[in-house]
Structures are given as C-alpha cells and as structure tokens.
C-alpha cells in the first residue's frame with residue numbers, strides 16, 4: 001500500500017489519514033468558531049477527524065435553520081402588528097355624506113344642479129323673451145311691466161342674490177367630499193407604504209440570509225455524505241469478508257424467495 005500521510009485528531013488523539021479529516025484552517029469560519037467554543041485551546045493548524053467534525057457541521061446546520069426560522073417569525077410578527085395597529089376605518093364618502101344630509105342641503109344641491117344646466121338657460125331665456133314681448137308689444141292687452149321692465153330687473157336681481165349663496169353651499173359640500181376622499185387616500189397610501197417596507201425586509205431576508213444559508217447547508221450536506229461514503233469504504237476495506245458473505249446471503253435468500261413462489 002502506498003504510504004499515506006496521517007495526522008493526529010486533536011479531540012480523540014487518534015491517528016487518522018489526512019483524507020479522513022481536515023485542518024481547522026480549511027473549515028468555514030462559522031464551523032471553526034463552534035469548535036473553538038468547545039475547545040478554546042484549538043489552533044488553526046490542528047487536525048480534526050471527520051467523525052468529530054460531523055457533530056459541529058450538524059450543529060452549524062441546526063443553528064442556521066433556527067436563525068432563519070427566528071428571523072422569519074420576527075418579520076411576520078412585524079407584519080401582523082402593522083396590520084393590527086392600523087385602526088383607521090376607510091370612510092364610505094358617499095354614504096357618510098348622504099346620512100348627514102339636511103333638508104336645506106338637499107334643496108341647495110338640487111338648485112345648484114338645476115341652475116347649472118342647459119335646461120335652466122333655455123327656460124330662463126324663454127321666460128325673459130315672453131316677459132319682454134308681453135309687456136313691450138302689449139300682447140293680450142296686458143302691460144304690467146312696461147319698458148324698461150323695472151319689475152323684471154328687480155326679479156332678476158332677487159334670483160341672482162339667492163342663487164349665489166345656494167351655489168356656494170353646494171360647493172362647500174363638494175369641498176367636504178374632496179377632503180374626505182383625500183383623507184382616505186392618505187391613509188391607504190400610508191398603510192401600503194408600511195406594508196411595502198415590511199415586504200422589502202422579507203425579501204431582503206430571503207435573499208441575504210436564507211438563500212446563502214440554504215446553499216451552505218447543501219454544501220455541508222454534500223460534505224457529510226462524502227464522509228459517510230469514506231467511512232463505508234473504510235468498513236469495506238477493513239472487513240471485506242463480512243460484506244461479501246452478507247451479499248451472498250442476501251442473494252441466496254432472494255433466490256429462495258423467488259423459487260418458493
């Protein structure tokens with residue numbers, strides 16, 4: 001057999017082949033720190049056998065999984081808290097205004113709506129022309145307001161004087177509606193921004209912590225599998241007879257089973 005280099009494991013103080021273990025300086029810093037926590041005197045030039053290393057690798061995997069779960073829970077708690085703390089009820093503006101409407105306000109709305117329509121202009125023009133025709137030309141022999149129509153002037157002034165405040169009342173209510181709408185919008189925006197920020201944190205945690213951890217765990221798993229294979233190979237080497245016998249036995253029993261059928 002070719003001469004194999006060996007080293008002494010600093011934990012169990014037994015001699016191992018170099019391929020059956022690693023020097024501490026070749027390990028991941030996190031795993032090395034775990035070993036140093038257990039063995040404060042360990043140096044980077046010390047050798048550790050795969051068998052003893054396995055325990056620390058499993059501890060490392062366990063630690064990563066646990067920290068990921070903890071971090072995920074923390075962010076979820078923040079999200080839940082943010083959802084619960086927002087006690088602002090979105091107001092249904094139309095329903096709210098409809099409920100608090102007084103009779104006067106209803107009338108002012110109706111007047112403002114009618115006063116701002118083509119129908120009103122048409123009717124008003126017709127009334128003006130009819131008034132002037134009746135009084136100017138003396139149609140039907142009536143002349144209750146002769147030229148220059150002083151009574152018509154008075155009537156027009158009165159209508160204008162009353163219409164202005166009615167329209168203003170209606171405009172005030174439109175302003176109320178706008179104010180409530182913008183208040184709703186503000187709160188919805190605030191809530192969205194808050195939730196977005198937490199989602200960002202969640203995504204950052206996923207890409208910056210959990211993904212690298214997953215890759216590291218995979219790497220450790222492959223290493224552990226390699227160690228298991230090495231140990232199996234060693235078993236094969238040390239006890240070749242047992243393995244071949246067992247294999248023959250199993251082959252024999254299998255053929256027995258098939259013949260029994």
Ligand SMILES: [Zn+2]
Nearest residue numbers: 009012049052
């Ligand atoms: Zn050892």
